[in-house]
Amino acid sequence: MIKATNLLFGYSEEREKALNGVNFTAEKGEFIAVLGSNGCGKSTLAKHFNAILLPEEGTVEVEGMLTTQDDRLFDIRQKVGMVFQNPDNQIVATIVEEDVAFALENMGVEPSEIRRRIDEAMEKTGVYKFKDKAPHHLSGGQKQRVAIAGIIAMRPDYIVLDEPTAMLDPEGRRKVLKTIKSLNKEYGITVILITHYMDEAAQADRIVVMSKGKVVKEGTPKEIFSQVELVKSLSLDVPQTSEIAYELGKLGHNLSTEAISIDECAQQLYNFLKG
Amino acid sequence: MLKDITIGQHFPGNSPVHRLDPRIKILATIAYVVFLFLATNAVGLVLSIAMVLALYVVAQIPLKMLKKSLKPMIPIIIFTVILNLFFITGDGDPLFRVWKISVYTEGIMFCIVMIVRILCLISGTSLLTYTTSPIQLTDGLERLMKPLNVVKFPVHEMAMMMTIALRFIPTLIEETDKIISAQKSRGAMLDSGSFTDRVKALVPILIPLFISAFRRADELATAMECRCYHGGANRTRLKQLKITSNDIICTAVCVVAFGVIFATRFFFTPLI
Ligand SMILES: Nc1ncnc2c1ncn2[C@@H]1O[C@H](COP(=O)(O)OP(=O)(O)OP(=O)(O)O)[C@@H](O)[C@H]1O
Ligand SMILES: [Mg+2]
Numbered sequence: 001m002i003k004a005t006n007l008l009f010g011y012s013e014e015r016e017k018a019l020n021g022v023n024f025t026a027e028k029g030e031f032i033a034v035l036g037s038n039g040c041g042k043s044t045l046a047k048h049f050n051a052i053l054l055p056e057e058g059t060v061e062v063e064g065m066l067t068t069q070d071d072r073l074f075d076i077r078q079k080v081g082m083v084f085q086n087p088d089n090q091i092v093a094t095i096v097e098e099d100v101a102f103a104l105e106n107m108g109v110e111p112s113e114i115r116r117r118i119d120e121a122m123e124k125t126g127v128y129k130f131k132d133k134a135p136h137h138l139s140g141g142q143k144q145r146v147a148i149a150g151i152i153a154m155r156p157d158y159i160v161l162d163e164p165t166a167m168l169d170p171e172g173r174r175k176v177l178k179t180i181k182s183l184n185k186e187y188g189i190t191v192i193l194i195t196h197y198m199d200e201a202a203q204a205d206r207i208v209v210m211s212k213g214k215v216v217k218e219g220t221p222k223e224i225f226s227q228v229e230l231v232k233s234l235s236l237d238v239p240q241t242s243e244i245a246y247e248l249g250k251l252g253h254n255l256s257t258e259a260i261s262i263d264e265c266a267q268q269l270y271n272f273l274k275g
Numbered sequence: 276m277l278k279d280i281t282i283g284q285h286f287p288g289n290s291p292v293h294r295l296d297p298r299i300k301i302l303a304t305i306a307y308v309v310f311l312f313l314a315t316n317a318v319g320l321v322l323s324i325a326m327v328l329a330l331y332v333v334a335q336i337p338l339k340m341l342k343k344s345l346k347p348m349i350p351i352i353i354f355t356v357i358l359n360l361f362f363i364t365g366d367g368d369p370l371f372r373v374w375k376i377s378v379y380t381e382g383i384m385f386c387i388v389m390i391v392r393i394l395c396l397i398s399g400t401s402l403l404t405y406t407t408s409p410i411q412l413t414d415g416l417e418r419l420m421k422p423l424n425v426v427k428f429p430v431h432e433m434a435m436m437m438t439i440a441l442r443f444i445p446t447l448i449e450e451t452d453k454i455i456s457a458q459k460s461r462g463a464m465l466d467s468g469s470f471t472d473r474v475k476a477l478v479p480i481l482i483p484l485f486i487s488a489f490r491r492a493d494e495l496a497t498a499m500e501c502r503c504y505h506g507g508a509n510r511t512r513l514k515q516l517k518i519t520s521n522d523i524i525c526t527a528v529c530v531v532a533f534g535v536i537f538a539t540r541f542f543f544t545p546l547i
Contacts, residue, residue, distance in 0.1 A: 109511060
């Protein structure tokens with residue numbers, strides 16, 4: 001379990017606090033999406049989960065270890081992996097497989113064990129066929145999956161992804177999201193996905209909405225997105241599926257904004273049009 | 276496109292020379308340079324040339340490549356020849372005189388030896404970079420310099436810096452391309468105007484490039500920390516360099532060749 005309690009953090013004295021009393025928990029096996037407008041503190045919160053940033057006030061606990069415990073630093077970082085927006089700026093080595101091995105080399109794992117684990121990680125993320133390539137010859141989506149492979153080679157229990165699809169084309173985005181979902185569903189890794197794409201968030205088990213350094217709303221995608229006006233007041237969007245129902249609702253038709261998957265929405269529209 | 280330029284002059288292949296352990300290759304290259312300077316007789320020099328040419332043939336590097344790497348040496352060679360030819364004085368009578376300057380046999384001999392040495396030196400070291408990828412080279416250097424850790428020389432850090440530099444050269448080149456296009460579309464004149472105009476036009480390209488490079492560095496550092504990076508202590512490596520039979524055979528060949536080149540010192544009179 002990752003648990004943040006009354007977390008307070010500011011980058012500098014003069015400026016407003018980036019995190020202003022955040023309470024957050026992630027249970028093992030969950031797929032959580034974190035939403036919020038630009039500058040609301042999502043990335044700052046994420047960096048607290050693996051002790052890149054340390055709380056000013058309050059605590060962050062990973063499986064019972066406080067992130068302020070110096071002697072557990074590497075245990076925490078091994079348990080909570082982190083993937084960032086720009087794949088170019090996370091890849092260290094000049095060959096894909098060497099990059100995937102980077103974390104394990106740092107952890108001092110035996111070479112034969114490194115080989116086994118990176119092959120497994122590259123299989124899971126579907127980049128095994130590029131293992132001998134130079135990163136700059138890969139597409140954005142492929143690079144991002146290499147970065148994910150480099151993280152899951154550590155065999156983390158949690159993986160925090162900070163807008164991993166923001167710089168990708170639709171095809172790359174689809175593949176990266178598929179990889180993330182399979183890590184969660186098939187391998188039981190807890191996923192915390194920060195995103196600005198509502199269709200990605202709609203696939204999560206739970207959504208956490210942040211605003212101005214606080215968690216303002218939590219719930220299943222259905223619960224969150226059905227409150228269209230509230231979501232919009234936080235300068236966020238709802239998925240197009242909820243939007244249709246909402247707009248038709250404004251015209252006096254009675255449709256449920258809870259139908260957020262495309263199938264549900266289509267079925268509902270079909271029933272509606274049939275009369 | 277700028278992106279496609281190769282770094283260094285690696286010429287991939289699968290010859291025994293290519294497969295040779297980078298550590299042995301680096302050491303052999305250094306040894307070759309040393310023996311080149313110990314060989315002062317005609318036979319030794321001829322053998323040195325023969326050795327490097329033989330290695331090029333084994334490594335299947337086209338001689339065109341060799342010519343390319345030797346070409347920039349021509350001005351240096353001409354300069355050396357002129358200097359030595361006219362300023363070295365011998366014991367006997369001068370061979371001939373040009374205007375007020377006399378040329379001695381010793382001068383000519385010295386020139387020949389110097390030319391051979393320069394050519395062999397460049398060919399030998401080029402062979403190393405042709406047959407070894409930059410990554411292998413970095414790896415080999417890191418392992419060879421490991422003992423320097425004792426005197427607190429930051430071996431791992433140097434190697435890490437080289438790796439990151441190699442990794443980011445293509446990325447930054449690509450970015451430079453983009454910035455140039457962006458500035459051109461805003462009306463920057465990069466290819467025309469006086470020299471100072473063109474230098475001034477570089478400023479709006481370099482500043483965004485540097486700012487972006489620093490941002491990248493910051494993000495990369497965070498990403499490395501997330502992956503438990505803490506310097507070279509207790510670090511293992513995925514690729515272990517293992518000594519193979521190819522390495523042993525190549526080493527033996529080199530040792531014999533160097534031995535023969537050195538032995539010529541005792542049987543033939545030196546040229547200089
Ligand atoms: N390195 C930093 N130094 C100073 N202030 C920062 C730094 N990083 C973020 N901030 C500030 O902290 C606040 C929260 O930023 P944060 O990056 O966490 O937002 P975010 O929710 O991730 O936004 P985005 O959606 O744009 O990624 C913002 O006001 C931002 O300006
Ligand atoms: Mg952010």
